[in-house]
Amino acid sequence: MVLPATPKSWYLPTKPHKFCPGCGHGIVLKALGEAIDELGIQDKTVFGCDIGCSLLSWNFFACDSIQTHHGRTTPVMVGIKRARPELITIGYMGDGGGYSIGSQHLLNAAVRNEKITVILVNNTNYGMTGGQMAPTTLPGQKTETTPYGRDPEITGYPTKGPEFVAALTSDGAYVARGTVSKYKQLKRFIKNALQNQIEGNGFSFVEALSTCPTNWRTNAQQTWSFLEDEMEKYFPVGEFKSPLGKGEK
């Protein structure tokens, strides 16, 4: 049997990884690993991971990596980048960490056009803590804290992250939303986001739509259907802002 090649920047002693079967994190991290390899930045990359399922990536890469606190990865990466601009800093977080508890950091880092890259995995719930409502939970979606379905009258509508980041950032920022169902495109967005940091243009942000069959309580077919039919309808995929050439919608 021929196994698929693993990115050089993956840290093999921690493989196979610890994400649930069917989880999209592994796909996002594979795209990130290949992008790091192709850009040749492994030795100068500092990878910071948030609390939540993102945390399981803390020793995923053969890159210098730091755990932080829930929502606080963005300021830690800002501190590193401000101290050592020659390093490539990647903040990796979930929708809860980025859009809820750490939203003030994401928003202000975007406004300041901090030259860091943030990759945010949107799986419409808090996975690690057992499937509570996230800012990205879809209307009507059942979670542990919305057992009768999310009611926008009570909890508002899902946060559209790349849209708000795009609205806040100025020239030089890169903003995109990809999905684990379109791997090549997702990898291209992540690579662009890193290239944008390498060029020192501005804040770089990629949201990756992802899957959580454990907490969605879905089988393989339902999982993929929720991603492609529900999530991608609500959260449009594409580049929202790119100084690297013409944006792709």
Added chain:
Amino acid sequence: MQKVIEKAGKAFLTGNEAAAWAALAAGAEIMFGYPITPQNEIMHYWTRLAPKYGRGFLQTEDEISAGFTVCGAVQAGKKAFTATAGPGNTLMQEPFSMAEAMRLPLVAIIQQRGGPSSGTVIYSQQEVTLTTFGGNGEGHRIVYSTASHQEIYDYVIKAFNTAWKYRFPTFVLGDGYQAKMREPLVMYDPEEKGMEMVKPYPLVGLEGKIGEGREPQHLCNIYSMEEELYEVVMKFAAEYEAIAPEVVEYEEKNCDDAEILILAHGVVSRAADDAVKALRAQGIKAGYFRPITLRPFPGRQLREVIAKSGAKKMLIAESAYGQFDRLVKQEIYGETIPIYNLFMPGVGIIDYDIVNKVKSIL
């Protein structure tokens, strides 16, 4: 790095200004800050001076971010610091606890204001508990409580060395009076004075190719099993206790024959010092003991003072409702000397207050 103070000389400054100069002289490379009274002028002077010496500054979105950006910058190997007060100190307990957990050489200057809540913007000694034992940890921190502008200058410089030498987050605990008053002090270059400044070094972003001469750094602060965390915390505790004797600082005066011992810290110790002089002039044998490090606390030294003086009474004076008193009592558990207190939360204490209190309990 460019020298900041070419020649030692007298200056007449506010405490906040002295703190900014001291951070520069200590070789701090970047400050992260968020406005809150009464520490603002540390940022104001830093932002004016820093660019002249090639140092950095970022005004963050809040104190949580200021603390975490400092965590990032020190992990990247730069001497970084922040300054805050009151509710800002409350918010910074989160990054301070990360610094404790990851042994980060974070330096923070705290200029205490009144509490609880927004309290006053002016003065207190009500951030003692928060600064020594805040966060969800074990108080593995080093806290210097300063009493004068000279000490602010001296201990801000020292704090960077302490933090980078021992890798415990280090605090200079001042207050609004010290922050805003003007006072003479001598500013100097620490290396000219013979102090060796500890060199910073990175934990991430290391030199070399990964897999060919170096391993990737994976730094964690969360553990899968209780036993893993237990071992980490016990190791930190043992290391903290081992370095404590080298770090502890205190001051005592007139204790040898004292019938009453007066304990105070920070700016209140100046009133205590004056009160001792006044009481002695009136024939009352008073002595004075002042911890300079609130963490680690000079507990053994205080017990020795109690023993050698044979004092019959002890008075604890503070501009808080017993935060310092609790620190003292936990350190001298088992001593039987009666303890009296003068608690004036959020207001200043002068020698007269202490003299009157002493007379009322003798």
